[in-house]
Amino acid sequence: MGADTMDLMYGIEELDAARPDYRKAQQFYDGDVPEIFASARLRRALEDTGTDFRLNFAKTPVDAVVDRLEIAAITGADDAHTKLISAMWADNGMDLEAPDIHRHACTLGDAYLIVLPIEDDKGQVIGVEMHYNSPETVRAIYSEENPREIEYVIKRWCETRTLGKVHRAELYYDDRVERWTTKPGSKGDQVSDWVHWLAEPEDGQEPDEDSWIITHDWGRPPVFHFRTARPYGRPEHVGGYGPQNAINKLSITHMGTVDYQGFPQRYALTDAATTDTSDLEPGDWDDFPPDDNATGPTDSGDDSSLKAGPGEVWTLRGFKAVGQFDAAQPSVFLDPIMFEVRAMAQITTTPLHLFDPQGEVPSGESIRAKEAPFVKKIRNRQMSFGATWREVFTFALNLLGIGDATVDVRWAPAATxxxxxxxxxxxxxxxxxxxxxxxxxxxxxxxxxxxxxxxxxxxxxxxxxxxxxxxxxxxxxxxxxxxxxxxxxxxxxxxxxxxxxxxxxxxxxxxxxx
Incomplete structure (x- = not known):
């Protein structure tokens, strides 16, 4: 492996290793996790059921934090700097982007913002563009010696070209950007798959062999890492994965018992010496008899020989007793669900009343005492995200020619x-x-x-x-x-x-x- 590809391949390995956890966090937030089965036999029989019966509480710890992460103002050292910050904020639609960045960071633990200059035809910087990037495609690689220092940042993605799919990668350093691409048809998991990504040559000119490296004097990678912990974040709802799995199983199984509550399973006890059931048809005792031509239960009213209605007479020949099996009581499932919700609230440091706004909500000093750990968590996120926002706009002002800029980030109160x-x-x-x-x-x-x-x-x-x-x-x-x-x-x-x-x-x- 050449010296120039060592960082590339290490960054790809880091991206690949982290990606499953990010996808899992997103699935729990979206409520797309499958039901967990202890029995392989039950898994095969039931794994395709219950998709629409999941109660997704796992997103609440994320939304509860994001809802209180409201930026009140970002200001500079003077009015001129503050106007520039406001203009960059408006030009990049950060009123909508910033809450999404906070949501991604709280959902996945990490989020990245890439800030690049906009230049005119003469190479003068006339603006700044900011783009959110997912941690599934971007990862900061921190120094082993100084964990607070970024050695470089890798970004990898896939594009569809005329000759097929190609993988692209960019490595961001303090003084340069390296651009890489794969050979057509390769997967990008081998060193030999990657070659320098040269800039498109102008008509009639030979490609510049050095154009895969873009030098700059920014003094740092133009990538900013929003995170809930260091060096890499943890999803706000990671502690709720276990309770959410239990809630999924309880709610889906409960829905299975609803069919039995609406249509109880019955039984008839016979006396073998006196009972002759040879003339009974399958539909005589089954509310929903099999029908090769039907796609579901019939509703003709002729499914059973026993009819319920005024003047109807039930004739039971040779049966000494009939009855039905009672379905499980709803409390068998609903009570454990509430236990799991309380467990999730405790583990994720989220006030219980945010999971059930219709329930009993504490007031006054009581709610402040109950929310104290949660409010402390909010303030920690404000400090972490606020530091990153200061880095973002200090860097942006530097791109516009304002060195040693001072930026202040103010948040709406976590609690009032x-x-x-x-x-x-x-x-x-x-x-x-x-x-x-x-x-x-x-x-x-x-x-x-x-x-x-x-x-x-x-x-x-x-x-x-x-x-x-x-x-x-x-x-x-x-x-x-x-x-x-x-x-x-x-x-x-x-x-x-x-x-x-x-x-x-x-x-x-x-x-x-x-």
Whole structure:
């Protein structure tokens, strides 16, 4: 193996080794995992059934995290840098792309963003393009000596050409990009399959033998790694694989018993000495007799000689007893399903009420205590992803000629105080001497929001506003209880609260102007 192909083949091996875990994570998120059978005989008999009966709880730990990963703002050192960042964000549609990147990173554990310059005809950089890449096709190779340092990044994909399928690969280094391609018809799993991928020559010119290497002065690979752990991430729902397998088996088996609940299996006990069943036809006792020409159960009403209806007389000749076998009770399956859901919530650090929003939801201090580990996980993701976003836009500004740029990433709060108990607690903290700015920050509001609110507001006015928020929260809770009792409708409650909040905002604006 030549020195120039060692990195290529090692990167391909790393990609191939990691790909099955990524596919498994995606299957669990999509709910496409097959039912697990302990018996080979049952597997052969039932493996094609139950496709539409799976209850996919495994995606909840992923969605719960992604829903709270909302970027509030990305700013530069001054207004000019911030405008450039906003323009790059808009040009690349990051309002839609960023949540998808977070979702892929939380689902698979890893996600990659490739950032490249856009040049005009003179070679001047006029913009930046950003593209998400799956970890199934891209992988960062980290240094053994310094695990935080990327040695290079490999990207491999397949294209269909006139002569058949060819595999492409690019290796991204600190100072260059190497481009590789396979010979037509080869699989790309052998060193001999790969050759230099030369740039297409202009008409009438010989191909440039060095065009497979593209040099640059960026100082790092233009690939950015979003991950939930280091050096490579773990899917948010990886701890839920086992519970989800159990839920699949329980729900599918439960659906199998529904047929027996709707159409019980019956029996008839005979006395051999007195019973003659030779004149009975198969359809006499089978609600759904076999029919060579039918594609399913008949519905003619003539499937059995025993008819249910007014005036019908049942004649049972020679049978001493009849009965039916009871199907398994639903609780045999539903109770273990709830146990598995609780286990999944515990293992994945996801609040239980997010799996069942219709169930009993804790409120006030209780919900904050229950969500504390989950909120801590959210903040860890914000720190990790936020560091990568800073690297992305620092690099992008550098491509545009702005060196040593400073970028700040602000997130929407992972948790905020929005209930009566929380605001009463905040009010008590203020009364006991805790600085109001600190109280608002502890309540989950962003620093820039708090600074804006406190600008030009004295302590007495701020205390009054905190009291108003506590009163509004108390009223919302009481109106919610009234709606639950049917005293008022939810639409009336919403209208009342919207009107009250509008009046408060209008009053605050008048006071600010005076």
């Amino acid at each position: 105080v929005e209930d009566q108990t929380g605001w009463q607690t905040a009010s008590e903290k203020v009364k006991n001497g805790v600085p109001r700015r600190q109280v608002l920050l502890e309540s989950g509001y962003r620093e820039e929001q708090v600074d804006e609110w406190l600008e030009g507001v004295d302590d007495a006015e701020l205390a009054r506003r905190v009291d108003i928020l506590a009163t509004v929260a108390d009223s919302a809770q009481k109106l919610g209880a009234a709606a639950a009792l049917g005293v008022v409708t939810s639409e009336q409650v919403q209208a009342l609260l919207t009107g009250a909040l509008s009046d408060i905002e209008l009053l605050a604006g008048v006071e600010a102007r005076t």
